[in-house]
Amino acid sequence: MNKLPKVSEDFPGWYQAVVREAGLAENGPARGSQIIKPFGWSIWESIWRELDDRFKATGHENMMFPLLMPTKLFEAEAQHVEGFAPEVAVVTHGGGEELEEPLAIRPTSEALIWDAYSRWIQSYRDLPLLYNQWCNVLRWEKRSRLFLRTSEFWWQEGHTAHASRQEAWEETLRMLEVYREVIEDVCAIPVYRGRKSPSERFAGADETTTLEGMMRDTKALQCCTSHFLGQNFSKAYNVQYLNPDGEQEYAWGTSWGLSTRSVGAVIMTHGDDKGLRLPYQVAPTQVVIVPIYRSDDERSTVMERADNVRNALVKDGIRVKIDDRDQFRPGYKFAEWELKGIPIRIELGPRDVGNDELIVADRVTSEKSAVSTSVAVSGMADVLKSSWQALYDDATRFRDSNTYDFSTFEEIAEGIESKGGFWRGIWCGDETCETKVTEATKATIRTVPLDKEDPHGSCIVCGKAGEETAIWGRAY
RNA sequence: CGGGAAGUAGCGCAGUUUGGCAGCGCGCUGCGUUCGGGACGCAGAGGCCGGGGGUUCAAGUCCCCCCUUCCCGACCA
Known part of the structure; x- marks a missing residue:
């Protein structure tokens, strides 16, 4: 990689x-x-x-x-x-x-x-x-x-x-x-x-x-x-x-x-610098178990526990994979599953088997904690949900902090160039005004509200009575 | 379709200036040692140098045509 x-x-x-x-x-x-x-x-x-x-x-x-x-x-x-x-x-x-x-x-x-x-x-x-x-x-x-x-x-x-x-x-x-x-x-x-x-x-x-x-x-x-x-x-x-x-x-x-x-x-x-971050509903694998061992003895102990954990999770309808590839060490596997955005990683080694614990690592929050096996298994559905929530909250925060209200043509022309993002402003509904903004900013109207509502103001381009509030942005 | 860059091993690249044995790193295969955050040693395999024409004793390298990809535009339910 x-x-x-x-x-x-x-x-x-x-x-x-x-x-x-x-x-x-x-x-x-x-x-x-x-x-x-x-x-x-x-x-x-x-x-x-x-x-x-x-x-x-x-x-x-x-x-x-x-x-x-x-x-x-x-x-x-x-x-x-x-x-x-x-x-x-x-x-x-x-x-x-x-x-x-x-x-x-x-x-x-x-x-x-x-x-x-x-x-x-x-x-x-x-x-x-x-x-x-x-x-x-x-x-x-x-x-x-x-x-x-x-x-x-x-x-x-x-x-x-x-x-x-x-x-x-x-x-x-x-x-x-x-x-x-x-x-x-x-x-x-x-x-x-x-x-x-x-x-x-x-x-x-x-x-x-x-x-x-x-x-x-x-x-x-x-x-x-x-x-x-x-x-x-x-x-x-x-x-x-x-x-x-x-x-x-x-x-x-x-x-x-x-x-x-x-x-x-x-x-x-x-996505982030480590790769994908997938919502659990669309993740091909929702939980990946990375077994850790040195000797053959440790391997069989760990794999037996890993199988049990997998079976229990599968019973709850969770898509689980045990990464039993011998040619890679754990650190490599961690990085790879993070790249692929798998929501939850379970690290399982001899120490954890002894403690009857699992190390549960969350791809979204990067948090990693030791949880008793039974609690980890019974709570996995909730852990996946909170991982989803963290993703959604993160994306919402990002979008909101990059969405601006504006009231003059100069504001959006300068703002889109320096900050990017979405710009919300009043529009008269006339294509001439729309084109003027697009030509100046390369931004297009992404949406206007489903139900027209009086924005109580004037068009940011021509100054005539506003018809609706448009959200502008540069688009893919 | 316009401007720019590029195509050489699976991936990332050097070699092209000045034509002369096909290279490097990662990955891959085998064996061994490793294994709790991207391991290491040794030995290997892997190429129509994007494709087609040409120039030449000789082309990855020069010339012509074509294809594909990337970036910036234009276009885009």
Whole structure:
């Protein structure tokens, strides 16, 4: 293992090193592609499971749509095409011959899905349609970064159709709340929840809602999006249903997605100079036992105890690993598991067996203490929870201390440059003012509140009456 | 796609200026000693020098084309 650059000195270098050294992912042979290794994929699988359970609990079903679609199909919704066209890869050859009709590789599946919905939806009785799929998509990105922006990535995309505006908007918010639970309550990433300004909206949506987290370099990362599509796609793909009064109506839509980028968010929100720090819910291993011994006698004594401890913890549903590799000494293993961010390490040597104790080391707080075996085992679930809490508190403190309220254009222009972070100020809602700030600071509006509320003040750019309070920041 | 840097063993790099035996550190394999915070000794294995063309007696090194990665931009649901 090589030493990592420091978080505070070279964050991009730290990120790349930790992704590689912890065995999360690497670049694939084709431009912008990525190989996600088992340790990284396991984190994603946990996020997947947490989300999938909640999708099912809120009445959604999974399905599978194809990777390819005729380019014509993709082109039906004008805004959508305009937004995505530059990123779409097109298959022109197959079976050694040029195709009569080129096929687009999905950058997202609204087109495919609304085309199908036009056949699936006839009556108000068919609604709502609450479907989701787990899949990969491809977007021809100019510049890629492992997990954060790669040409191919995995995600889930939910696509629902409803009989009313109200119902679709409620669905948009319901799924945003599901995301909030997983991002905050599971991944321990505190977020600002809100809407996007019109310029940052999903191409084809009437409203885009999002969760914005702050990474360790104070830059913003959009963790997910939940879109209110209005009737844009139902009109483009002719999805009409007959209402109880016998009238044809266009369906109302939502779509929502969360991708493997969330793994990047976990890395960049919690990581420190020693490596990853993982919330226990997504940690591939939650507790690692490092046995310590010299002689064969000691080895068998220690390993027997280690097995017992593991079995007891596994019974409580905890993911435990005994690091019984003989070629590494304990100190090396400590460093490696810290790099990988495993929440709790148990050190177990002959002395501890004699004392009927375990040394319990917390990755988040770096605290290490001797605890009697039975207490350590019975209390492990709580220890994991408090480790999670410490992570969440730490991230919240960091974000709050890097979030500033401002009231003049000069303040943000100077402040973003010198301090980074999030800047909260009043905005008139005019794109001209938004652009002016962005051009001066490279910061964009990350969110405005879900519910418009009068900020009781004037726009920090033009001085006209404020519409809402916007949070600005430089983003990934 | 623009500006900059780079690609040589799994990782980090030297060698390229001035063409002439493919190197170093870590890691890896074997044996031994070690083992409570990144151990040590000895012996080994491992290379189409990113790819393709060219110049030359001779190319990691010079020339041309291409690919990939990183940083800064542009772009980015």
